[in-house]
Amino acid sequence: MTxxxxxxxxxxxxxxxxxxxxxxxxxxxxxxxxxxxxxxNVEVLKKxxxxxxxxxxxIKVPYTKGLDGTNLLIIRxxxxxxxxxxxxxxxxxxxxxxxxxxxxxxxxxxxxxxxxGTIATSMSALLNEPTDIGFPLINSKDKKTFEIPDELCNxxxxxxVTFRLTVGDLIDSDLLQLYPISIVKQIIKQEV
Numbered sequence: 001m002t003x004x005x006x007x008x009x010x011x012x013x014x015x016x017x018x019x020x021x022x023x024x025x026x027x028x029x030x031x032x033x034x035x036x037x038x039x040x041n042v043e044v045l046k047k048x049x050x051x052x053x054x055x056x057x058x059i060k061v062p063y064t065k066g067l068d069g070t071n072l073l074i075i076r077x078x079x080x081x082x083x084x085x086x087x088x089x090x091x092x093x094x095x096x097x098x099x100x101x102x103x104x105x106x107x108x109x110x111x112x113x114x115x116x117g118t119i120a121t122s123m124s125a126l127l128n129e130p131t132d133i134g135f136p137l138i139n140s141k142d143k144k145t146f147e148i149p150d151e152l153c154n155x156x157x158x159x160x161v162t163f164r165l166t167v168g169d170l171i172d173s174d175l176l177q178l179y180p181i182s183i184v185k186q187i188i189k190q191e192v
Contacts, residue, residue, distance in 0.1 A: 004044045004157040004181060008188050013042035015187060016161040016177050019122040023115040024165070030114055031086045033168035037175065041162045046155050048178055050074050051148055054141035057100075058148070059112045066124060066131030069183045070149055073112070074176040075165075077140065082170050084108045092170040100140050112136040127190045151180040159184055 017040050028035035050056055051072075057080050059073040081095035087107035098104060116136050124131040137146040152158055159179040166172050179187075 004159055004184055006044065008184060009042050009044045009159045011188060012159045012179050012184055013040050013161050015123070015126055016040055016042075016179075017163075018126060019119040020161075020163055020175070020177065022122045023118045026114050026118040027083075027111065027167070030111060031083065031092075031167060033086065033092075033170065034166075035168075036166045038164040043160045043162075045158050045160050048074075048152065048158060048160055048176075050176055051152065057108070058139040059116075060137040060139070060146045060149075061116045061119070062134040062137070063120075063183075064132045064134045066120075066127065066129045067183055067186050069180060069186070071180070071183055072149070072152065072176075072178040073116075073136075074178070076173050079165070079167075079171050079173050080108050082167065083111050086167075086170075087111055092168075100142055105138060105140075105143070109136060109138055112138070127187065129190060149180060151182060152178060156181050157184075 020037050024035045024037040055077050056074050057077055060070050061073065062070045081098045082092045084104045084107035085095050085098060086092045087110060113136055116133050120131050120133045139145060161177045163175045165175040
């Protein structure tokens with residue numbers, strides 16, 4: 001498989017929908033706010049332009065068991081600051097004075113770790129194989145903690161799954177999940 005068929009992309013979208021839906025429940029519990037995620041929009045792309053957007057943060061989710069490789073979550077910077085503010089006991093209404101300092105990044109990382117742990121558990125149940133992840137890594141315009149996986153930049157197919165994310169009346173935005181072709185192949189192989 002060098003190209004991803006729409007049928008296989010739709011399978012990834014269905015899996016992502018279940019996994020992210022469960023992760024939204026986890027996020028709701030840790031933030032103490034109603035959190036909803038809509039059904040996804042699934043696309044097959046050669047390049048994802050949100051990888052180069054300074055107003056977004058990238059979260060690398062490395063698989064350590066069950067799948068070999070990574071996928072990427074992308075959220076808006078302001079949404080990440082609202083999540084961090086709520087994680088640190090704030091009400092999430094005014095994040096204009098916040099920056100991506102170590103404490104804020106730590107709060108975002110913990111929220112993403114909880115969500116991604118739920119994603120891994122869901123993936124494990126769907127694929128009927130133990131699936132674990134490492135601690136999520138975050139890239140922002142000010143701080144790079146990982147190199148973007150080459151297969152998300154080299155022109156091979158990727159599956160982009162876009163969800164509408166709402167958190168109370170504080171966030172109404174999108175959440176992107178990118179699956180490189182290597183992960184797609186592994187999931188499809190286990191699904192068949």
